[in-house]
Every structure is written in structure tokens, then in C-alpha cells.
Amino acid sequence: MALNHRAAVSLSRKEPRGPRWRFCPVLLGRVIATFACSGEKEVNLAVQDAKAAFKIWSQKSGMERCRVLLEAARIIRERRDEIATVETINNGKSIFEARWDIDTSWQCLEYYAGLAGSMAGEHIQLPGGSFGYTRREPLGVCVGIGAWNYPFQIACWKSAPALACGNAMIFKPSPFTPVSVLLLAEIYTEAGVPPGLFNVVQGGAATGQFLCLHRDVAKVSFTGSVPTGSKIMEMAAKGIKPITLELGGKSPLIIFSDCDLENAVKGALMANFLTQGEVCCNGTRVFVQKEILEKFTKEVVKLTQGIKIGDPLLEGTRMGPLINRPHLERVLGFIKLAKEQGAKVLCGGDVYVPEDPKLKDGYYMRPCVLTDCRDDMTCVREEIFGPVMSILSFDTEAEVLERANNTTFGLAAGVFTRDIQRAHRVVAGLQAGMCFINNYNVSPVELPFGGYKKSGFGRENGRVTIEYYSQLKTVCVEMGDVESAF
């Protein structure tokens, strides 16, 4: 039985096997769809289909793969508003922002389509006319496991380079956001990928484990929390499988007193409040040089209080509800603890009940700005993954650099200053994989994205990611006689 995305959908809706998963959209706090978890049997079928599709796809030329990916990118662009609407219902982020996610999704497909045709090895001249060459070859069946904050974008950022390199991919979305990736499967099929080449399985940890431990899976690319990342690493170690880990963060954003204040304030909001603050690379530790602390804080609070919260499907909304009730309670718990530890709430940090009665059960909260923070507070040390900005003050460049790096994470960092030499000097000293100068949380797909330290390893986007979805074969060619030692 072919378990391509169509089969997977109908399996979910009509013939549930294994535990059922209730999909509870965050806008209203009620269930609108139910999916079945894929068990071992479904995972085996998906791998079997992916292997068959890989045989066909890996034999295609780069230009042939390029054309299919370009067509998929075109369809995503054409269906941009529809996909963004589904993503908003799926995750809760504003439709305004969901459209950005869809843009960075089709751009990613276009980017890797462009690279597919130019993937090449090297020719190396050896003595006596002999030579060697290298071939860049696909890995086989790759697995993508995604988090719930950027469901469609994560699936594209993993599948586009995987497919461009000639691999197949089985993708498991988070059980909190199972819907939008099915549209991607539909689009790949329409664009012409062989059946089973991009396949979706649904479920949580157990399904993820079946995938990671499957002997015919060649690689796992994971986006999620550090504890789960560590488990993925253990499972991959059993099969000596390469992995990419995109994990959490607690990134610093450093605002020097010579910055363009208006841009720095806008940057701080971009660094903290996209997708209700549920963004791995958020700059949640905002270090502000003492001279401008008061002015900066006042402006940040003013703009934060102006963020329009509510129905994320409305054009004017800029902040929707959090992903689910336990997560909302967790975020509110961090704020309570911050207060107990001496931080001051300058705005927000409480539950928000929209006026619209149909939204009253959604998981909304007001974005929060904390001040009087110290480096040892829980809100400054741990990833909150919600709309909570912690402001800290500093005096000197050397001091702030040391404090910024004093974390086990290393995903991202930002610097706002007009002093170009200082900007590059500070960035060179920051222990983070993705650094921003005078902006924050922009995602050009041409740039590699990924972490240092416990934020993971491997990269997504950019040319380098080709290396994470392919392997190098060396061929040594003798043009003379064998010079034997025997």
C-alpha cells in the first residue's frame, strides 16, 4: 500500500489505528480535527515507499530536480494566502506573520532548486596521468521532525535541501500542528515528485522514535527542544546516523548607547514578540547600555502596549494566542517567578481575554516587558518560549560580551550600534551561530541558520546545508600499471 500523503490523510480520518490525536486549534480552544498517530506499521510503510521513490529521484539530473522544486515553489506562491490561513489556524500566529513564513518557504525551495543543477564534485590530477574525482551523492531516506512554532516553514527548510540533493524525506510535524504540512505533501505531488518521496507521518514521541531507530533511515534533521534533541542524538548514535539539531536558545540582544534608538526599539520587538514569542532564536536577554536605559525602556513599553492582540485571522492583528493551555500556564509561571525573584513587570504578563466572545477560550496573554532583571534570575537563564522580554543594563563592551556569552545556549545574538568597528568586534566575540547587526529575526534563506553549544549543530539554509544532506564519494583512477609491493 502506498502511504503517500493522500493515503496518510485518509488513514487519519477514516481508519484510525493506534492512539488518536486531538488537534485543538488555539484560536478558540476547541477541537476541529482528529488525526491518528502513525505506529510502527505505518512508519515501515512510509520508509518502504520512500526507498522506492528514492531509487527514481536519485537518478534524476540536478536540472530535472530543479524544475520540480521550482514548480512546487510556484504553487506555494500561488496558494500563499490559503496556506497562510491554514497555518494561522494550525499555530495561532497572525495571518500577517504567517504570510512571511510562507514567503520564506517558497524562497527556500527556489534557492535549493537553483543549487540542484550546480551540485558537482572535483577533478584532481595525480602523478603519471592518473586522476581522482569526487561525486556528491544523496544519503537516502531522510527524516524531518518539526516543532510547532513554524510548522510549514520548518518542513520546507528541511525538505527543500533534502530533495534538491536527491534524497527522499519522511516528515513528522508536531502533534500540536499537524495540518499545514499536508498541503506541502500535496504540492510536491502536484509538482511531480515520485509518490512517497515526500511523505508525512503523524504522531508524537513514539512515532518519532520509530523513525529515528529505523534501520533504513539515513539521516535525521530535528527541530525542537534540547532534551528531545539529546534523545534524538542517542537514537542516531545507535545507527551511526548523521543528524542536524536545531534546538532552543536564550539569545542576547545588545543595545549600545550610540545606536539608532528607533531601529533598536523596533529590533527589540522583532526579537521578542513574533509568533507570540515562541521563536527559538529570540533575543530575550536585552542588554541596554546605562546611558539610554530609561529612554529605550520607555519606548519599548509604549510599542509593546500597542501590539494588537486578538483573532489572528484579522488583518490588523499582530499577536495571536499561545499554542496550548499548558504552555500558556508555563509562560505565566515564569513571569510569576520573575516577580518573586525581584524583576518588575512594566507591562503585560497576564492573561488577555479578547472582546469577541468566540475567542474567550483561546490561550491569549499580553506581551510582557520585565526590568530590574539580573543575570542569575530564572527568566534570564531559561528559555521561556513566550512573549516575555527581559531588560538588563550594562556599562562596558567587555562586560556585556562576557555576560552575553554566559549561557549554555548559542543560537543567535544581536547588536545595535552605529560604530561599525565595534559591531564587528562584538559579533566576532559572541558565541552564537546566527548574529544580527542592526536588525533581528530576519530570515533570508541564502544565509545558513543554526546554533553553537547546546543550541545544536548542523545548519539549515544557505549553500552549506547541501553538505548536511549529501555525502562525498572519492574515485581514484589509475592510468598506468599497478605498482605492487608484492
Ligand SMILES: NC(=O)C1=CN([C@@H]2O[C@H](COP(=O)(O)OP(=O)(O)OC[C@H]3O[C@@H](n4cnc5c(N)ncnc54)[C@H](O)[C@@H]3O)[C@@H](O)[C@H]2O)C=CC1
Ligand atoms: N533551533 C531551531 O531552529 C528551533 C528550535 N525550537 C525549539 O523547540 C522547542 C519547542 O518545540 P517543541 O515542539 O515543544 O519541542 P519538542 O522537543 O517537545 O518536540 C519537537 C518534535 O519532536 C518530537 N518528539 C518528541 N519527543 C520525541 C522523541 N523522544 N523522539 C523523537 N521525536 C520526538 C515531537 O513530537 C515534535 O515533533 C523550543 O525549545 C525551541 O527553542 C523550535 C523551533 C526552531
Ligand SMILES: NCCCC(=O)O
Ligand atoms: N523564521 C525563524 C525560524 C526560527 C524558528 O524556527 O524558531
